[in-house]
Amino acid sequence: MSTSPSVQTGAFEILCRAVPVPGAPQGLASAATIASQWSSAALRIKQMEEQTLALRTSLICAFNQLLDLKDLNTGVHSTRLAEWALHVGGELGLDEGSLADLEVAALLHDIGKIGIPDVILNKPAKLTDEEYSVMKKHPEYGWAVMRNVPGMERASLMILHHHEAYDGRGYPAGLRGEEIPIGSRIVSVIDAFDAMVSSRPYREGMPYAEAGRRLLEAKGKQFDAGVVERFLPVARAEMSSVFAAAGTSVSALL
Numbered sequence: 001m002s003t004s005p006s007v008q009t010g011a012f013e014i015l016c017r018a019v020p021v022p023g024a025p026q027g028l029a030s031a032a033t034i035a036s037q038w039s040s041a042a043l044r045i046k047q048m049e050e051q052t053l054a055l056r057t058s059l060i061c062a063f064n065q066l067l068d069l070k071d072l073n074t075g076v077h078s079t080r081l082a083e084w085a086l087h088v089g090g091e092l093g094l095d096e097g098s099l100a101d102l103e104v105a106a107l108l109h110d111i112g113k114i115g116i117p118d119v120i121l122n123k124p125a126k127l128t129d130e131e132y133s134v135m136k137k138h139p140e141y142g143w144a145v146m147r148n149v150p151g152m153e154r155a156s157l158m159i160l161h162h163h164e165a166y167d168g169r170g171y172p173a174g175l176r177g178e179e180i181p182i183g184s185r186i187v188s189v190i191d192a193f194d195a196m197v198s199s200r201p202y203r204e205g206m207p208y209a210e211a212g213r214r215l216l217e218a219k220g221k222q223f224d225a226g227v228v229e230r231f232l233p234v235a236r237a238e239m240s241s242v243f244a245a246a247g248t249s250v251s252a253l254l
């Protein structure tokens with residue numbers, strides 16, 4: 001029985017034996033042909049990256065609109081938070097990828113409230129202990145939804161931990177200090193501030209100075225001191241423009 005000559009020379013030659021690529025032209029391609037093939041492959045990759053980015057943006061916008069449908073205040077509130085979060089994240093030196101995750105987390109941090117019954121979500125009075133324990137599930141619900149979206153893994157963790165407290169008394173995991181993702185620490189501060197200064201049907205928003213005082217008071221307890229210190233000047237400087245962009249009057253709040 002005959003054996004092929006290349007097999008007889010050893011494994012190295014078998015592994016490295018040139019195998020023609022199906023459909024590839026035989027013989028040497030010219031430099032111009034190779035350059036052209038590389039150029040069209042690079043163009044295709046760029047188009048795919050743009051398509052992925054557009055799909056990601058559409059998905060985030062769709063989720064944000066879903067929040068608007070559930071609770072009219074929430075979508076506008078999330079847009080305000082995203083503006084502030086990006087500013088504070090930039091001041092804290094977060095890289096481009098982390099800022100992109102932070103933007104998603106700020107916009108969609110309360111996406112899990114879609115799983116909370118309306119009777120609890122829209123209750124105008126104080127929640128009972130039982131109702132509050134149901135409400136506290138929303139970070140986990142949000143994480144459970146967002147972690148399924150490719151590329152949103154880090155943003156979903158920021159969502160999961162946006163109600164942790166710096167001293168470990170928050171939920172759902174009781175993380176403390178820098179165990180809490182920085183994006184979650186940023187969302188936590190600006191979410192609390194926004195809730196304090198925003199008017200509700202049953203109460204007036206708090207003046208900036210009072211909300212700022214409360215944030216400073218909670219430094220190192222509920223909030224990361226570094227985030228609070230970076231955020232307050234941003235809030236003071238940007239409050240008018242951010243509220244105006246969101247279609248909300250700020251005159252009564254300052």
Ligand SMILES: [Fe+2]
Pocket residue numbers: 109110138162163
């Ligand atoms: Fe929340």
